[in-house]
Amino acid sequence: MNWVNAVIQGMLLGGQYALIACGLSLAFGVMRIVNLAHGDLAVCGAYLGLVLSSVLGVPVWVTLPLLLPAAFAVGMGLQVLLFGRALRHGVLAPVLVTFGLSVMIENLLQVAATSDPRGLNGGALTLASFHITSGITVSWLFLTAFLTACAVLSCLQLLLSRTSWGRKVRATADDLDTARLVGIRVRPVFATVAGIAVATAALAGVFIGTIGTFDPQAGTNTLIFAFEAVVIGGIGSLWGTLVGGVALGITQVVVGELNQAYAVLAVHLLFLAVLTVRPGGLFTSHQSAAEARGAGGAGGLRGFQVVGRVRGMRGRGAPG
Amino acid sequence: MIDAGSDRPLLEIGDLDVFYGDFQALFSVSMSLTRGGATALVGANGAGKTTLLRTIAGARAVASGFIRYDGSDITATPPHRRISRGIALVPEGRKLFPSLTVEENIQVGAAARASDAWPLDRIYTTFPMIAQRRRQRAFTLSGGEQQAVAIARALASGPSLLLLDEISLGLAPLVVGELYETLAGLRAAGATLVIVEQDLRRAMDTCDHLVCLLEGRVALAGPVAAVSRDEVVAAYFGEGARD
Numbered sequence: 001m002n003w004v005n006a007v008i009q010g011m012l013l014g015g016q017y018a019l020i021a022c023g024l025s026l027a028f029g030v031m032r033i034v035n036l037a038h039g040d041l042a043v044c045g046a047y048l049g050l051v052l053s054s055v056l057g058v059p060v061w062v063t064l065p066l067l068l069p070a071a072f073a074v075g076m077g078l079q080v081l082l083f084g085r086a087l088r089h090g091v092l093a094p095v096l097v098t099f100g101l102s103v104m105i106e107n108l109l110q111v112a113a114t115s116d117p118r119g120l121n122g123g124a125l126t127l128a129s130f131h132i133t134s135g136i137t138v139s140w141l142f143l144t145a146f147l148t149a150c151a152v153l154s155c156l157q158l159l160l161s162r163t164s165w166g167r168k169v170r171a172t173a174d175d176l177d178t179a180r181l182v183g184i185r186v187r188p189v190f191a192t193v194a195g196i197a198v199a200t201a202a203l204a205g206v207f208i209g210t211i212g213t214f215d216p217q218a219g220t221n222t223l224i225f226a227f228e229a230v231v232i233g234g235i236g237s238l239w240g241t242l243v244g245g246v247a248l249g250i251t252q253v254v255v256g257e258l259n260q261a262y263a264v265l266a267v268h269l270l271f272l273a274v275l276t277v278r279p280g281g282l283f284t285s286h287q288s289a290a291e292a293r294g295a296g297g298a299g300g301l302r303g304f305q306v307v308g309r310v311r312g313m314r315g316r317g318a319p320g
Numbered sequence: 321m322i323d324a325g326s327d328r329p330l331l332e333i334g335d336l337d338v339f340y341g342d343f344q345a346l347f348s349v350s351m352s353l354t355r356g357g358a359t360a361l362v363g364a365n366g367a368g369k370t371t372l373l374r375t376i377a378g379a380r381a382v383a384s385g386f387i388r389y390d391g392s393d394i395t396a397t398p399p400h401r402r403i404s405r406g407i408a409l410v411p412e413g414r415k416l417f418p419s420l421t422v423e424e425n426i427q428v429g430a431a432a433r434a435s436d437a438w439p440l441d442r443i444y445t446t447f448p449m450i451a452q453r454r455r456q457r458a459f460t461l462s463g464g465e466q467q468a469v470a471i472a473r474a475l476a477s478g479p480s481l482l483l484l485d486e487i488s489l490g491l492a493p494l495v496v497g498e499l500y501e502t503l504a505g506l507r508a509a510g511a512t513l514v515i516v517e518q519d520l521r522r523a524m525d526t527c528d529h530l531v532c533l534l535e536g537r538v539a540l541a542g543p544v545a546a547v548s549r550d551e552v553v554a555a556y557f558g559e560g561a562r563d
Contacts, residue, residue: 164427167420167424167427167428168428168431170417170419170420170424171420171424171425171428174418174419174420175415175417177379178415178417179428180399180400181374181377181379181399181409181411181415182403182408182428182429182431182473182474182477183399183400183403183404183431183432183433183477184400184428184431184432185400185431185432
């Protein structure tokens with residue numbers, strides 16, 4: 001019975017990883033930017049939730065209508081002021097800029113909030129749970145996080161596949177240069193994508209802060225798990241990201257059942273194993289299948305593809 | 321919209337210099353397009369034809385010189401504003417978006433449409449071969465169908481000036497013939513065309529004006545009726561310059 005429980009708990013935990021990872025995946029898929037500050041932005045979301053819920057004296061969920069639009073605006077601002085400029089200067093600049101942003105955020109939080117671990121007020125949801133059988137108890141909070149991840153991914157998928165905004169995003173992700181040439185204004189596309197990425201990160205940060213505790217340094221660890229979920233699932237594939245997150249979660253809890261000391265190590269080993277056996281991740285997006293075809297038998301080797309993409313990145317981010 | 325009655329050229333280019341980094345691709349290129357005309361842009365590989373089209377479409381910055389369209393200067397206008405004023409490019413190699421369906425590719429072309437943009441049903445009437453394939457991903461189509469989608473994507477913006485870059489590349493002659501028939505129809509409907517074409521005879525049969533580029537410079541320009549094939553070939557290979 002323990003094992004069934006471990007798998008269920010792991011799956012629910014994986015939902016949290018997927019929620020933090022989907023913004024990372026979206027930003028990389030569209031803008032080819034690996035945002036090393038993504039985890040720290042999630043932690044900022046948690047701190048903002050802490051401030052808002054203490055000032056207003058309400059559970060953190062009530063503050064989401066304020067918090068998420070603020071995070072969206074921050075994401076748009078970062079894209080316009082920072083990432084967009086960095087993308088214009090080759091491959092290394094965005095890595096350095098987002099790494100620098102990560103260091104700055106962690107140190108500013110340290111100064112402003114001290115390194116004391118904090119937790120968020122999740123209201124009645126925090127401790128509520130229900131029994132499936134005598135041996136399996138599911139926390140409403142974990143279930144909510146998992147369902148929220150599924151809902152966010154579904155919404156993103158629908159937005160991308162059904163709306164005119166989504167068409168522009170996918171066209172831009174396919175071929176930036178041609179997107180501009182056919183009249184797509186790339187800057188607003190990039191800004192909204194960055195806004196969504198940061199808003200989902202902040203939402204994930206709220207769950208992280210409600211389920212456990214967080215401190216100014218928590219972003220780094222968060223980033224690693226998110227990054228691994230993205231790579232395992234297949235870069236740019238949203239549902240792959242959910243599967244990647246769930247794979248991480250199940251591995252962590254099941255191995256933790258055997259020996260808690262090896263739980264996190266097992267997660268990293270799973271990541272390395274997937275990277276070795278299927279460097280493209282478990283799920284290849286339609287787009288990359290097409291690219292593989294276009295590359296004339298480059299054979300879906302994702303390593304290859306990333307090089308191709310990086311080359312294609314020159315001249316990105318000029319006014320669109 | 322475009323004032324069709326005017327004698328003013330639709331597009332005027334003057335002394336255009338364009339660079340790729342340190343490499344100069346165009347040297348003092350000047351040309352002008354009459355309304356409703358068709359201009360063949362010919363020249364060897366690397367002569368600057370694609371660069372010139374991309375510069376007119378706004379994808380390349382101009383180092384010096386001017387581009388004037390329908391009476392106003394567009395030298396520094398971003399691509400989406402040029403499209404909404406009626407300039408559309410069918411890029412070399414088609415450049416369809418592989419993860420989009422045929423219909424989505426066409427819809428994306430209408431992102432910055434001009435006032436008389438083509439509705440989807442008019443596009444499907446013009447290109448019946450792609451109408452049945454509208455839900456398929458663009459990369460699953462044949463070369464000719466993909467080229468039709470690329471032209472349809474440009475038409476979706478409602479262009480007055482259509483720039484076509486090597487649309488017959490890699491296609492069967494029969495398919496090329498069909499595409500050129502479609503172009504004749506567009507011209508009859510009032511569109512102004514610039515066609516980059518390797519097949520010199522087809523270019524001279526289709527167009528009323530010819531501009532030949534040689535190493536980034538205009539080597540020959542004039543009405544097709546006034547230039548002989550030999551003159552064009554000489555300009556194409558730069559033989560005249562070396563005599």
